[in-house]
Amino acid sequence: MFEEEYQNQGDRGPTSSESLTTRSRFSPIRSSVPTESTFPKRLKRMWTLFPLQDISWIVAFSFTIGSAAFVIYGFFLLLPFIDPETNFPTETPYATPASSVFGALLFLVGGYAGFLEGMNLSRREVAGTNVPDIETTEITEIRMKLDENSSQEMEPQSSTEPTRGERSGHSFPPLLGDPVFVYLPTKQQLTALHARSLLFHSAWVQFLGTIIFAFATFTSLPGILPSSNSSHLLITLLNLLPASTGGVLFIISALLQLFNAQDKLWTPKPRKADWQVGFSNLIGSLGFTLAGALPVFRSETASYVGILAEFWGSCAFLIGSVVQLYIVMGYYA
Numbered sequence: 001m002f003e004e005e006y007q008n009q010g011d012r013g014p015t016s017s018e019s020l021t022t023r024s025r026f027s028p029i030r031s032s033v034p035t036e037s038t039f040p041k042r043l044k045r046m047w048t049l050f051p052l053q054d055i056s057w058i059v060a061f062s063f064t065i066g067s068a069a070f071v072i073y074g075f076f077l078l079l080p081f082i083d084p085e086t087n088f089p090t091e092t093p094y095a096t097p098a099s100s101v102f103g104a105l106l107f108l109v110g111g112y113a114g115f116l117e118g119m120n121l122s123r124r125e126v127a128g129t130n131v132p133d134i135e136t137t138e139i140t141e142i143r144m145k146l147d148e149n150s151s152q153e154m155e156p157q158s159s160t161e162p163t164r165g166e167r168s169g170h171s172f173p174p175l176l177g178d179p180v181f182v183y184l185p186t187k188q189q190l191t192a193l194h195a196r197s198l199l200f201h202s203a204w205v206q207f208l209g210t211i212i213f214a215f216a217t218f219t220s221l222p223g224i225l226p227s228s229n230s231s232h233l234l235i236t237l238l239n240l241l242p243a244s245t246g247g248v249l250f251i252i253s254a255l256l257q258l259f260n261a262q263d264k265l266w267t268p269k270p271r272k273a274d275w276q277v278g279f280s281n282l283i284g285s286l287g288f289t290l291a292g293a294l295p296v297f298r299s300e301t302a303s304y305v306g307i308l309a310e311f312w313g314s315c316a317f318l319i320g321s322v323v324q325l326y327i328v329m330g331y332y333a
Contacts, residue, residue, distance in 0.1 A: 026050050030172070034330045045329040046322075053175040055120070058113040060325035066106030067284070067318035073099040074311030081304055097221045103314075104210075104217035111210030118203025120173030120182055122194045172331070202256035205249050213246030216292065236296060243292025250285030254278050273327050280320025287313015 028049050037045075051057045076096040079086050088095075174181040185194060194200040219225055219239045226234070257278030262269050269275040287309040294306035 026052055028332045030054060030175075031331050031333065035333050037330070037333075042326060042329055045332055046325050049329065049332055051332065053177060054328070055113055055117045055173055055176060055181075056328050057325070059110050059117055060321060060328050062106045062110030062113060063321035064318065064325050066103045066110060067314055067321050069099050069103030069106065070314035071311065071318055073103060074307065074314050077307045078311055081307065093222060100217050100220065104214040107210045108214050111207040115203045115207040116181075116183065117173050118197070118200040119185055119194060122197030122200040198256050198260040202253045202260065205256065206253035209246045209249030209253060211246075212242045212249065213288070216240075216243035216246060232298065240292050240296055244289050245292075247285055247287075247289030247292055250288060251282060254282035254285050257281060273323060277320045277324045277327070280316050280323065284313045284315075284317030284320060287311075287316060 025048065028051050030051065050061075073096060076091055076099065079091070182189070216239050219242070225231065225238060255278075258268075258275060259265055261272050261275040261278055270279070290309035291306045291313060294302040294309065296302075
């Protein structure tokens with residue numbers, strides 16, 4: 001398929017097998033329906049294909065690597081409690097803070113990408129429905145652009161062959177660089193297009209949570225805040241409070257994910273992959289919230305339970321992110 005593409009491009013297309021492999025690795029074709037593949041093949045795609053134009057992939061991949069970094073961070077925090085003799089000289093000054101900062105930065109990337117994903121998903125959903133309180137020109141513009149892109153993508157290939165960047169209506173947002181991809185909503189779009197979308201509200205709440213959570217991560221670095229007993233109020237306000245607040249926002253975002261995946265508000269859908277992602281994120285968010293709130297009690301037991309919560313919360317987030325990445329890669333061959 002890729003070879004035919006390059007042959008049609010004439011001299012402009014790359015000719016080496018290495019170039020073909022690079023293009024297929026970083027710009028693979030996204031199908032409108034899940035591809036037929038075995039579990040091992042899809043797992044392989046998760047770590048060999050990198051569709052950088054797919055905002056859904058960026059969200060899943062960023063949170064997967066970021067969650068893994070926080071798992072390492074939680075493990076380093078647990079070592080002094082489990083076996084102090086395993087401590088190494090560079091653990092506290094370098095390894096522990098580096099893993100937390102790396103995880104926080106990736107959470108920021110994933111949070112912003114999730115905000116873009118939720119905004120573009122809700123925009124596409126409304127484009128196919130009747131919304132009385134939005135101007136007709138706005139809906140018409142969206143429909144015309146979507147129809148134009150669909151026709152451009154479908155013309156060169158048969159109806160049974162997936163096209164590069166093909167989207168499935170409500171399943172995926174447009175690819176980065178697509179003329180209809182929105183990077184910043186207008187006031188009219190916020191009030192008319194996105195106000196009714198649970199996905200959009202989940203996305204912006206999560207993004208806000210990543211910002212506050214990242215602030216707490218940076219203030220926890222050695223030397224940023226004084227560690228004396230008299231500075232406990234300062235540590236609480238600038239570190240523990242933002243950490244627990246970020247966790248609470250993560251909880252709200254995860255609950256909105258769950259509600260969006262359910263047909264009815266109080267009817268769980270545990271067999272649904274999207275629901276499983278939201279549930280794992282909910283458990284992880286609870287862990288992050290406890291990790292920020294428990295140290296306020298200033299006891300060794302509370303600190304130990306808080307560190308444990310940091311660790312299992314990171315593990316839960318990692319599970320949800322891996323499932324999300326697995327879902328996304330199911331649409332690539």
